[in-house]
Amino acid sequence: MTAPSDIDHGWAGSRRLLRLLRDLMKAGGSSQERLDRVVDLIAQHIVAEVCSIYAMRSGEVLELFASKGLKPAAVHMTRLKVNEGLVGLIAAQARPVALADAQGHPNFAYRPETGEEVYHSLMGVPIMRSGRVLGVLVVQNRTQRSYDEEEVEALETVAMVLAELLAGDRLLERTAGSGGGESELMPARLTGITLNQGIAIGVAVPHHRGIVISQVVAENPEAERQRLDAAMSEMRDALDAMLARQEVAVAGEHREVLETYRMFADDRGWRRRMHDAVRGGLTAEASVQKVQNETRARMASIKDPYLRARLADLEDLGNRLLHHLLGLDEKRREDLPEDMVLIANDLGPAELLDYDQNRLRAVVLEQGAPTSHVAIVARALQIPMIGRCEGIATQAGEGDPVIVDGESGQVLLRPSASVRSGFQESIANKKRQQAAYRAVRDLPSVTQDGQSVALLINAGLMIDLTHLGDAGAEGIGLYRTEVPFMIRDSFPGVETQADIYRRILEHAGDKPVVFRTLDVGGDKLLPYWRGSHEDNPAMGWRAIRIGLDRPALLRQQLRALLRAAVGQELYVKFPMISSVAEFSAARALLQREMDRETALGGALPKAVRVGTMMEVPALALQLHQLLPLCDFLSLGSNDLLQFLFAADRSNPRLARRYDPLSSAMLTLVRDIARQCEAQSVPFTVCGEMAGDPLEAMALLGCGVRRLSMTPSAVGPVKTMVRSLDVQALGDAINQFLTLPDHSIREPLRSYAIERNIAI
Known part of the structure; x- marks a missing residue:
């Protein structure tokens, strides 16, 4: 040898x-x-x-x-x-x-x-x-x-x-088969996380591009290089044509996502690695496949969820290039079913656009995240999507009946006729309800006894603002400014931020927008910010704690907000405040930026309203000191509930142990509402409670008159408001709160049913 x-x-x-x-x-x-x-x-x-x-x-x-x-x-x-x-x-x-x-x-x-x-x-x-x-x-x-x-x-x-x-x-x-057997044909229920809400019934279509590389060894390396370059040029032209399509041409985060994706096609390092593989003796398509394998292996060890999510974009781009090399039709096949549910391990943002939007009912992914690029495009196109649905790619066969419940994050494979019939009725009921909600969209949100209730929406992306008018909401009670930060690969500068906020205000028109400053840390990580590991991140270094420890970041955001709102009213609130001293320090930074803009000769908003989030129970004990200093108060029900009961809301064992309609939670809300009313400070409840008709009803009975929720919840909550006598409800709530029960949910539900309140 x-x-x-x-x-x-x-x-x-x-x-x-x-x-x-x-x-x-x-x-x-x-x-x-x-x-x-x-x-x-x-x-x-x-x-x-x-x-x-x-x-x-x-x-x-x-x-x-x-x-x-x-x-x-x-x-x-x-x-x-x-x-x-x-x-x-x-x-x-x-x-x-x-x-x-x-x-x-x-x-x-x-x-x-x-x-x-x-x-x-x-x-x-x-x-x-x-x-x-x-x-x-x-x-x-x-x-x-x-x-x-x-x-x-x-x-x-x-x-x-x-x-x-x-x-x-x-x-x-x-x-390497899955083992086969009749058990694979049995009904199955899989769970994931909701990336975009909605309910759909259809048949499974596994995502594959039919790519088969029949020749891997190059006979003429120079000819292969020319084939590769020609396919690259053809692909770039096709991507430009895709970006010009009507459904994605409007401005917004989905547009920025697709433009960033398009930039990947010009990456010199990616092209150089493929050229090296061609020189090594591979055909153009085999070279693309080799570089894809290397990229997967390299990124498999990366823990950062944002960077891992970018692998889907690179996979999409490589597959798209292979299609051009192999002469495959980029348009989806005409034999796809009319009601298709796309099943995939993961998708790139442009890959979703390859499918006929008139046939595509929903998407289910093994991977995916709320801030992934494909999820942002799905929200822009209003396609129900579920992610992190483990096992869907192997258990769902082509043509299998599928029910996608984007409300609960569940996927039902091969459901029985009775289950399918039940969901069809649910979809029909939902359509009837939506029609009823549209009928009350332009009607005032006023109770039977003449009490006005302000209904606002929560938002985090430009695409959410399209629902402002559709929902019949009076404004945006919570704009989560961190979401645009989370989908970028670098911290946006002042002018970039100002442009984002300016567009938001323009879309909102004369309706108010309440901007919450950066609430990062905990489970919301920035891809370009490496924080240290924390055993309990929800109660760790996050939100205003980061802003006060790193004031340059907060000051840049406040400066951008001031510049975006010149000549308009600006509403700013600070998250995760746990003491009056923290609120005062944050407000002082805002005042410092206002003085700076004035000294530089810049214009200011015509009015600046400053408030805080009530999420930490300790702040509730300082209201008599806090309220004279703030212009409004917002209660974050999700965080307040978990901190009040020391119960991690992401822990499935504790998910239903502590009810928002417990006496402790509602008594606290009632006390805060009373103090805010006495001080004439507007009080809004954000979070999941505000968007659930029964829980929103309890909040109204506790004295809350401003609710901010997801756009889809405005119709149901307004319908409830218009069927309610809030004065009588307040008396009933006061009695319910004297009960020693774990929750007042059932007594409250019975109360609503007896009085024909729409819950």
Whole structure:
């Protein structure tokens, strides 16, 4: 056997090896015979005593499927779980491993039946296709051989080629099946998180682009480079045409998302890596596939959710380029069902636009996040979407009936006829209710006994403002300024922020907008801000605590708000205030910025109203000091409830233990409302309580007259308000709060039903 040092230029990118592999897999014989010849061929060219292929079986078990050098009896007998041994480690991390002393690694797992104790060095790479690990390719040497980067890269290229060849042969697909069985056809209920609300019924359409790479070895590298460049140019033109389409041409975060996505297509580093792969002997499409695999492996270890979410954008872009290279039609197939529910592991933002919006009823993703780019585009297009629905991509078969409940974050696969009928009736009822809500949209929000109730909406993106008029709301009671920060990859400067806030005010017209300053930290992380780990982030360094400790950030935001609202009324409130001293410090920063703008000759808003969020119970004990200093007060029911009961709202064990309609919560709200009324300070409740008709009814009975909620809740709550005698309700609430019960929910519900109050 030739010594490694005698190999001409190592063996990286050996076109001869790639061609031999291609020819070998096309040759006759059984699948096992061809695999045996593959490992023998690779071992010869790599100059290794051992070459082995492990295939992924059901249950995440890696089975030794072919080997040159290990004992023949070990083939199909040796099995390792994912993350077990070095082979399992490679599969778990989807990254290569190269060790001169493999047996000294803590993950080394000895299998006596293999006879591998005499082999000291090991190099292994994952066999991947379309983001899925199909198996592991391993070479071993008796000596302590130090594999260099070129050798690792070459083995990755071989593994990528092997994946395409084996997938075409369907060998690994047969060995890595889900197990089959009739149980897969049974109804199933999966849960996820709501990325965009809505209910839909349709049939499952798994997202795939039908990409099959039939030729991986380049005959003419220069011709392949030209093909790659031509496809890149064609793709960029197609993306420009997509951005010009009517449904996405309007301004907003979804437009910015798509423009950022378009910029990825011009990334020089991405293009250079593909050119390098072409020079290494691969076809243009195989080069794209290789770079995709490398990107997946590199980003798999990244913990940051924002950066992980960008992988979907890069996947989309690579698949789109492959479509242009292979001459596939970018338009969706005409045979797609009329009522389709798209099922995918993840999607890029432009990928969603490839589907016919008239047929697409909903989208369900294995991954996804509320601030992911595809979720923002889905909200702009009003497509119901559920994310983090584990198992949906494997359990949903093409054509399976699907119910997507974007209200509860549930997906029902293959539902029974009775369940389907129930949801169809629910959808019909919802449509009738929506029609009834539209009928009261322009009617005043006044109770039966003449009490006016201000109904406002919560917002966080420009697209939310389109619902302001549709909902019949009087303004925006809570604009979450942190959301635009969370979808960017760098902190926006003063002018960028001012432009965002200016557009918000323009869209709102003469309706007030209450801007909440940055509420980041906790579960809301900025992708470009690395904070330290906290055991209890909800009660840690977040919101105004960050703003006061890093005043430059808060001052920049306040400066932008002042500039955006020149000549108008500006409403600003500070989140997570726990003491009067914190509120005074924050208000002093605002005054400092107002003085600065005046000194520079700049104009100011015609009025600046300053308030705070009531989220921390300690602040409720300081109202007599706080109220004379603030222009308005907003109660954040979600945070206040969890802090009042010391109950993490994200903990499913505690989710229903502490009811918002408990006597403690409502007594606190009533006391705050009374003090605000005595001081003539406007008091608004934001959060989930305000948007639930029964809970909103309880708030009105406690003296609240301003509610801010999701746009979809305005209609139901206004209908409730117009059917209510609030004076009589207040007397009943006072009696209910004397009960020793866990909650007054049921007595209140009975009260509403008896009096025909619309809840």
